[in-house]
Amino acid sequence: MADPLGGEAERLAAALTAGGQSGDVVSLQVADVTESGRVNLQLGDGSLLMEVACPDSYRNRAAGDWVAVRLSSVPVVLWRLGDDPAITDAEDLQKAATQAAQDVQVVRAATYGTGAPSGTGWQAATAVYVRKVDDKIEIYFQVPDASDPSPSTPGVPTPKPVTVSPTASGSWRAGRPDDYASTPVQGDWTGRGNRRGAWFYGSAIQSACAGKTVSGMKVQFTRKAGAGVNAKRPLHLYLHNYGSPPSGQLNLGDGPEDLLRLSAGAKGTATLPKNWVTALASGSAKGLAIYASGSSDYMAVTGGQITITFS
Structure with a gap:
């Protein structure tokens, strides 16, 4: 190595x-x-x-x-x-502030007493209705006379991104789990046979997408130092259909897709193809795998966290 x-x-x-x-x-x-x-x-x-x-x-x-x-x-x-990062920083701050505002239920004051409230503008509610939208409570007060018009209901915000972490991972060689590889590995460095690695998520990806419109998925990987050459090499990514590690051979699904190249010790993020996003969201595919032949693209990889965005 x-x-x-x-x-x-x-x-x-x-x-x-x-x-x-x-x-x-x-x-x-x-x-x-x-x-x-x-x-x-x-x-x-x-x-x-x-x-x-x-x-x-x-x-x-x-x-x-x-x-x-x-x-x-x-x-x-x-x-x-490079360029002055002030504009980019301002955009990032605006996005963070908007998300924080969406996460907070805001009521200016909540008071009570045995008599009618003092001051002007109060309306008596004859009924109260509640519902949950995007895990937030909405309250509606029915009034006999809306002399002071109600503010409009804000639109439902886009669901926040969800990150799903693998429940298990590993490597396979010669049709069985490889006890000598503690992390997913692709390729062959010693001449003992090509390895294939995989990450498993159970049904977590499908559950996170249920009832939502998925706009994309990105997956984060880190290439371990000390395995293969230092230079950038591609990860050869595949889909698989296992919720948990198989006891025999790990069969590969769609692929390969070379979505990311990493040097030794580097971390990076790959954007999954739309057809892969559809397959993972629906449950027709369950997880991700890597496979290569020979020593040229040999590497060990950790990570596998999938971030799902919605629209």
Whole structure:
């Protein structure tokens, strides 16, 4: 197996060759963001500078970013290069504020007493009705004379996204569960046979989608360091139809779809195709799998959390 955490001197030498001398600040592109929140950087010779630390001010890190990097015995990202993020930050804040407002039941005051309320504008209710919409309570008061017109009922907000985590995962080789792989693996590194890995969700995906209009699904994966080559390689994704791990062979469904490429230690998110979304939402497919042949795309993968959005 490759050693993505070792070889710092060789990678630094490559960085110096690509950009400058020790202590210089150079511009490099982010290949991937790792599970630790650090970044893998693309060097001029095609190799990677692995697990480079970043300042707290570098937020919303993503593959493809250009960053300023100080070269030293311990390289470090100084800042991201690009447009002023103020507009994007403002949009994100607005979305968060809107969601928070939708999550809160707002009544200006709730008081009571043995007599009629003081002040103007009160109307006596002859009946009270309640219902639940999108897990929120709506109250309707029937009045004999609506002298002060009622405010309009707000529209029902779009259901919030739901994230479904796997209930189990594993790898299969030679038609049976592979006791030597603790996480899903694709490919073959040792010549003992190709592995296929999978994530299982029971009926949680179908339950989360019941009665709602699904607009999309995204799945998050992290490629483990120390398995296969450091460079970016594709995940070969498939559907499967198991609610829980089978005792025999794991049969693959639709696929492969190469929706995501990750370098060693990197995390990323893949958007599932529409026909896969339909299959998972309806229950005609139950989960996700990976499979590759040979050592070229060999990797071990964790994660598998599926985020479902609605319209």
